Amino acid sequence: MKASRYLRAFQAASIVIAMTGPITAARADIKDYEFQLVDQTIQAGRDKIIAVKLMNTKTGKPVQDAVIFAIRLDMAPDGMQEMVTKIALMPGGEPGTYRFKATFGMAGRWQLSLGAKVQGETGTVESKLVITAQK
Numbered sequence: 001m002k003a004s005r006y007l008r009a010f011q012a013a014s015i016v017i018a019m020t021g022p023i024t025a026a027r028a029d030i031k032d033y034e035f036q037l038v039d040q041t042i043q044a045g046r047d048k049i050i051a052v053k054l055m056n057t058k059t060g061k062p063v064q065d066a067v068i069f070a071i072r073l074d075m076a077p078d079g080m081q082e083m084v085t086k087i088a089l090m091p092g093g094e095p096g097t098y099r100f101k102a103t104f105g106m107a108g109r110w111q112l113s114l115g116a117k118v119q120g121e122t123g124t125v126e127s128k129l130v131i132t133a134q135k
């Protein structure tokens, strides 16, 4: 066998390995997680508490210790995406439940956009939830 033959055989083997890839075990996907509102409605006004649960939709169990890094609350559902309100993550609460304090300056529909990392999962959970603020 000449050197070029060895090289060709090696290249062919490399291609097979690249196509097969490492075998990954079946596990949860980041798409299996979602935020859910505890209450769909809230009283309009200052310093209201919103509670959301982060659920693993495959197991039906709440997920604790997620790192929430993106939060936005605006009135996009009522065509006022520029109407953004301050929102802050509150410490404590039940495991798997995350609480935020926000001021709802106007009655109507508000969109809560959340981005989070789940322990042991790659990717980002992104949810958009609509809360109705009532007078």
Ligand SMILES: [Cu+2]
Residues within 6 Å of the ligand: 075, 078, 080, 083, 106, 108
């Ligand atoms: Cu508004």
